[in-house]
Amino acid sequence: MIVGILGGGQLGRMLALAGYPLGLRFRFFEPAEEAPVDGLAERIRAEYDDYEALARFADGLDVVTYEFENVPIEAVRFLAERVPHLYPPLAALEVSQDRALEKAFFEREGIAGPAFEAVDSIEELRAAVARLGLPAMLKTRRFGYDGKGQALLHNTEDTATAWQQLGGVPCVLEQFVPFDREFSVIGVRGPDGAIALYPATENIHREGILRRSLAPAPGVPQEFEDTARAAVTHTLEALDYTGVLAVEFFMAGDAALANEMAPRVHNSGHWTIEGAATSQFENHLRAVLGLPLGSTATNSYVAMLNLIGAVPNLDAAYALPDTHLHLYGKTPRAGRKLGHITVRTPSRDQLDARLATLAAAGIEVE
Numbered sequence: 063m064i065v066g067i068l069g070g071g072q073l074g075r076m077l078a079l080a081g082y083p084l085g086l087r088f089r090f091f092e093p094a095e096e097a098p099v100d101g102l103a104e105r106i107r108a109e110y111d112d113y114e115a116l117a118r119f120a121d122g123l124d125v126v127t128y129e130f131e132n133v134p135i136e137a138v139r140f141l142a143e144r145v146p147h148l149y150p151p152l153a154a155l156e157v158s159q160d161r162a163l164e165k166a167f168f169e170r171e172g173i174a175g176p177a178f179e180a181v182d183s184i185e186e187l188r189a190a191v192a193r194l195g196l197p198a199m200l201k202t203r204r205f206g207y208d209g210k211g212q213a214l215l216h217n218t219e220d221t222a223t224a225w226q227q228l229g230g231v232p233c234v235l236e237q238f239v240p241f242d243r244e245f246s247v248i249g250v251r252g253p254d255g256a257i258a259l260y261p262a263t264e265n266i267h268r269e270g271i272l273r274r275s276l277a278p279a280p281g282v283p284q285e286f287e288d289t290a291r292a293a294v295t296h297t298l299e300a301l302d303y304t305g306v307l308a309v310e311f312f313m314a315g316d317a318a319l320a321n322e323m324a325p326r327v328h329n330s331g332h333w334t335i336e337g338a339a340t341s342q343f344e345n346h347l348r349a350v351l352g353l354p355l356g357s358t359a360t361n362s363y364v365a366m367l368n369l370i371g372a373v374p375n376l377d378a379a380y381a382l383p384d385t386h387l388h389l390y391g392k393t394p395r396a397g398r399k400l401g402h403i404t405v406r407t408p409s410r411d412q413l414d415a416r417l418a419t420l421a422a423a424g425i426e427v428e
């Protein structure tokens with residue numbers, strides 16, 4: 063069985079690595095010259111508007127999925143007409159490609175989130191600033207990731223600069239949330255409606271980029287996790303979803319506020335490779351293939367550290383027991399995710415001790 067995957071980044075790489083033990087083969091579609099999936103599977107290198115290449119990609123595939131949510135919707139629609147199964151569904155992709163649609167979806171479904179307004183011009187932005195108050199975050203509706211396409215407005219004088227900085231494109235203005243913590247809940251749903259959720263993951267971002275995840279989330283009280291789990295379950299059902307979905311939350315005062323969703327495997331779920339009974343990657347494949355979902359349980363305390371911009375000396379990580387390296391084979395560049403380290407321990411204290419050892423050896427742990 064060959065699984066077709068749009069996007070050939072590290073998420074695609076980890077999907078393939080999870081699929082080989084299940085006897086699967088993969089075909090990727092990725093326009094970049096270099097891709098983390100190279101050497102691992104067949105790849106079609108073409109642009110997403112090259113329909114001849116898309117047809118070649120689709121030829122003989124039973125299922126197509128994606129590891130990247132900014133795939134042009136027309137390309138996905140084209141493929142959906144040519145393969146028996148395309149998951150997650152087009153509607154989920156459409157909603158999560160556009161922050162205004164995504165936030166409106168949460169609102170409509172009764173899932174709490176930061177107050178927001180869609181703005182299409184500087185005049186609309188000024189009016190939204192007056193209504194929502196400051197500080198506020200301006201975010202492009204489309205193509206944002208790792209904190210790109212965002213500007214923080216502290217005072218009204220920042221309005222014009224922020225609008226220009228983001229290129230004068232359609233945006234959402236959103237209340238700045240002075241959150242206590244950030245966490246995510248990753249869920250998976252099969253085509254038969256079966257759902258499994260991973261324990262909540264606590265995340266630290268810097269400059270908009272995920273640095274560290276801890277699971278199960280040490281600082282997230284049960285009631286916040288319960289609210290988030292209900293929101294993820296509801297989202298999976300409302301979108302008639304198949305595959306893995308991640309939702310990011312802010313823990314602010316007594317509220318868990320939905321920030322955004324990703325219709326794919328997610329960086330905050332990388333810990334599941336070693337830390338959960340079934341990884342998010344394997345469960346995504348199981349879901350899109352209509353196989354029974356695997357257990358999402360964990361019996362460990364796990365930290366996932368992203369390696370960003372440059373790979374530090376990893377001797378200390380190689381030396382620690384039950385510490386796992388994942389390098390994606392990417393060329394180093396500022397702000398780029400090059401790999402991650404997963405530390406798995408039987409107790410929270412041991413996890414803290416191992417992180418202290420890594421920190422002392424010059425590996426960033428938060």
Ligand SMILES: Nc1ncnc2c1ncn2[C@@H]1O[C@H](COP(=O)(O)OP(=O)(O)O)[C@@H](O)[C@H]1O
Pocket residue numbers: 176199206207208209210236237238239240241244267270271310321322
């Ligand atoms: N409204 C907000 N209030 C406070 N911090 C925010 C807000 N929106 C985003 N952030 C911070 O920026 C990070 C990245 O923003 P996010 O909306 O998740 O975009 P993306 O991950 O797609 O770049 C968040 O994880 C959070 O740390």
Ligand SMILES: [Mg+2]
Pocket residue numbers: 310322
């Ligand atoms: Mg995010």
